[in-house]
Amino acid sequence: xxxxxxxxxxxxxxxxxxxxxxxxxxxxxxxxxxxxxxxxxxxxxxxxxxxxxxxxxxxxxxxxxxxxxxxxxxxxxxxxxxxxxxxxxxxxxxxxxxxxxxxxxxxxxxxxxxxxxxxxxxxxxxxxxxxxxxxxxxxxxxxxxxxxxxxxxxxxxxxxxxxxxxxxxxxxxxxxxxxxxxxxxxxxxxxxxxxxxxxxxxxxxxxxxxxxxxxxxxxxxxxxxxxxxxxxxxxxxxxxxxxxxxxxxxxxxxxxxxxxxxxxxxxxxxxxxxxxxxxxxxxxxxxxxxxxxxxxxxxxxxxxxxxxxxx
Amino acid sequence: xxxxxxxxxxxxxxxxxxxxxxxxxxxxxxxxxxxxxxxxxxxxxxxxxxxxxxxxxxxxxxxxxxxxxxxxxxxxxxxxxxxxxxxxxxxxxxxxxxxxxxxxxxxxxxxxxxxxxxxxxxxxxxxxxxxxxxxxxxxxxxxxxxxxxxxxxxxxxxxxxxxxxxxxxxxxxxxxxxxxxxxxxxxxxxxxxxxxxxxxxxxxxxxxxxxxxxxxxxxxxxxxxxxxxxxxxxxxxxxxxxxxxxxxxxxxxxxxxxxxxxxxxxxxxxxxxxxxxxxxxxxxxxxxxxxxxxxxxxxxxxxxxxxxxxx
Numbered sequence: 001x002x003x004x005x006x007x008x009x010x011x012x013x014x015x016x017x018x019x020x021x022x023x024x025x026x027x028x029x030x031x032x033x034x035x036x037x038x039x040x041x042x043x044x045x046x047x048x049x050x051x052x053x054x055x056x057x058x059x060x061x062x063x064x065x066x067x068x069x070x071x072x073x074x075x076x077x078x079x080x081x082x083x084x085x086x087x088x089x090x091x092x093x094x095x096x097x098x099x100x101x102x103x104x105x106x107x108x109x110x111x112x113x114x115x116x117x118x119x120x121x122x123x124x125x126x127x128x129x130x131x132x133x134x135x136x137x138x139x140x141x142x143x144x145x146x147x148x149x150x151x152x153x154x155x156x157x158x159x160x161x162x163x164x165x166x167x168x169x170x171x172x173x174x175x176x177x178x179x180x181x182x183x184x185x186x187x188x189x190x191x192x193x194x195x196x197x198x199x200x201x202x203x204x205x206x207x208x209x210x211x212x213x214x215x216x217x218x219x220x221x222x223x224x225x226x227x228x229x230x231x232x233x234x235x236x237x238x239x240x241x242x243x244x245x246x247x248x249x250x251x252x253x254x255x256x257x258x259x260x261x262x263x264x265x266x267x268x269x270x271x272x273x274x275x276x277x278x279x280x281x282x283x284x285x286x287x288x289x290x291x292x293x294x295x296x297x298x299x300x301x302x303x304x305x306x307x308x309x310x311x
Numbered sequence: 312x313x314x315x316x317x318x319x320x321x322x323x324x325x326x327x328x329x330x331x332x333x334x335x336x337x338x339x340x341x342x343x344x345x346x347x348x349x350x351x352x353x354x355x356x357x358x359x360x361x362x363x364x365x366x367x368x369x370x371x372x373x374x375x376x377x378x379x380x381x382x383x384x385x386x387x388x389x390x391x392x393x394x395x396x397x398x399x400x401x402x403x404x405x406x407x408x409x410x411x412x413x414x415x416x417x418x419x420x421x422x423x424x425x426x427x428x429x430x431x432x433x434x435x436x437x438x439x440x441x442x443x444x445x446x447x448x449x450x451x452x453x454x455x456x457x458x459x460x461x462x463x464x465x466x467x468x469x470x471x472x473x474x475x476x477x478x479x480x481x482x483x484x485x486x487x488x489x490x491x492x493x494x495x496x497x498x499x500x501x502x503x504x505x506x507x508x509x510x511x512x513x514x515x516x517x518x519x520x521x522x523x524x525x526x527x528x529x530x531x532x533x534x535x536x537x538x539x540x541x542x543x544x545x546x547x548x549x550x551x552x553x554x555x556x557x558x559x560x561x562x563x564x565x566x567x568x569x570x571x572x573x574x575x576x577x578x579x580x581x582x583x584x585x586x587x588x589x590x591x592x593x594x595x596x597x598x599x600x601x602x603x604x605x606x607x608x609x610x611x612x613x614x615x616x617x618x619x620x621x622x
Binding site: 027028032033034035036037038039043044045046047048049050051052054055056077078079081082084088090091092093094123124125126127128129130131132134136138139140141143147149150208209224 | 338339343344345346347348349350354355356357358359360361362363365366367388389390392393395399401402403404405434435436437438439440441442443445447449450451452454458460461519520535
């Protein structure tokens with residue numbers, strides 16, 4: 001599709017904005033009909049995520065930098081969740097101020113703030129005018145071993161979380177009340193940090209990210225694997241982050257376990273791991289896999305509430 | 312990003328809609344955090360295209376089927392233009408009627424109408440609500456030889472077009488006047504047909520698709536290769552399609568060469584080919600490559616008019 005007025009100028013600007021010195025086997029980058037990559041091996045993971053103004057973000061709350069960073073985080077999390085290493089991004093952005101250099105630059109810098117951290121190259125893009133901003137990012141990752149899918153959980157596996165979820169929901173609760181602090185809580189919602197689940201990737205029988213909410217995503221693993229996942233309130237409370245989160249919830253009159261179990265938009269990872277590979281290096285041990293038919297239990301009682309929904 | 316109300320149900324529906332029996336090395340398809348593909352070799356071409364309501368299409372003119380088909384066509388054309396064979400698509404769609412099964416089905420069927428023709432698999436997707444419809448598609452293709460980039464045109468090359476452009480612009484001119492026939496002309500704009508440039512791919516020194524308009528895209532090759540491209544009015548008029556197009560232009564009081572040179576949105580291919588490989592099987596011979604510095608000439612006179620612009 002044709003781009004904006006000076007397509008050549010824009011492509012050059014995007015090429016500059018996304019120029020890095022990472023090798024990554026990019027033989028042809030931005031500027032031709034398509035990019036050419038020579039991956040290290042022939043197995044790739046591919047995933048696409050979209051964020052739309054008023055549905056996934058509000059311009060009053062989020063800067064273009066944060067919008068770009070957050071979607072990149074969501075996208076790379078999906079690649080890691082498959083046990084792969086993200087390498088390439090293709091970005092399609094629709095923005096109101098298409099001729100506003102600053103918005104394009106801020107979006108690009110937000111995307112790069114996350115991509116650079118993981119040495120990921122932006123190899124393609126498209127830009128269009130639109131009444132509402134929307135952003136769609138495709139991530140490609142290299143898979144050196146077997147993909148870690150949702151259907152690999154085994155009865156007897158331990159359930160680990162890379163970190164305690166809920167802080168993003170806390171940030172959203174604060175913003176919804178018209179407040180903007182504590183800053184680290186609001187930031188957890190507007191620009192969540194991504195940490196690669198390096199240790200979990202080495203040993204997980206099944207894995208997913210929990211951006212749709214812990215119960216919802218644990219349910220996906222339980223269903224795909226034909227098992228039950230039993231979470232323990234006591235184990236979740238053992239997290240170093242629990243106390244702060246519980247205090248925030250209490251101050252705002254909310255249920256901290258609503259945030260933890262169904263909050264969503266925390267880009268952490270849930271994995272099931274054989275019991276003989278148990279280790280504190282894997283994150284928080286929060287439960288175990290039991291024989292069953294796709295149910296998620298908390299302390300033995302089924303949780304049916306769906307994850308956080310945008311509408 | 313979380314999807315709509317019943318994410319599980321939706322993913323299952325998309326998985327059904329995009330289910331094919333093509334092999335293509337898809338190890339994990341729609342339904343996990345990401346798709347896993349095992350390509351036949353390690354070189355891939357990747358490209359992304361976006362279409363936004365009111366900018367690239369109007370809902371009064373285009374059905375969801377046509378919108379899906381047209382963007383897929385644009386996308387696959389970019390892969391072919393690099394000399395690669397398209398294999399995989401990832402689709403992000405934002406639509407108003409997100410719970411309207413029919414719109415999602417029609418969009419998916421439109422995408423498949425083109426993808427199936429080229430045995431391309433849809434391996435990932437995201438769907439969101441939005442006030443205006445927008446669609447973004449990433450295509451991945453396999454490259455068995457060297458990529459055909461824009462910088463390979465050599466002085467003395469012949470310039471070929473896979474077909475005469477202009478019919479899409481004619482269709483747009485008709486729709487803009489509130490008319491809707493001749494049908495084949497309107498269809499050329501709303502649901503352009505894609506023919507793989509199989510013969511050109513085998514011999515081209517440089518190639519691009521001409522969706523931004525012949526002069527604009529020929530200019531990209533001229534600049535990237537550091538040559539001039541000399542087009543010939545007489546040669547363009549030799550096309551079998553010229554007479555009909557000229558008659559349409561005359562009926563509508565438009566300049567047929569405006570359509571041919573700057574119309575845009577025809578997903579045909581421009582390639583430069585060594586003179587010793589000249590053949591009628593390559594399409595229309597329309598000019599030659601001369602020494603120069605990035606200029607496109609028509610009968611020896613520089614054409615500076617930019618290609619078709621959406622805004």
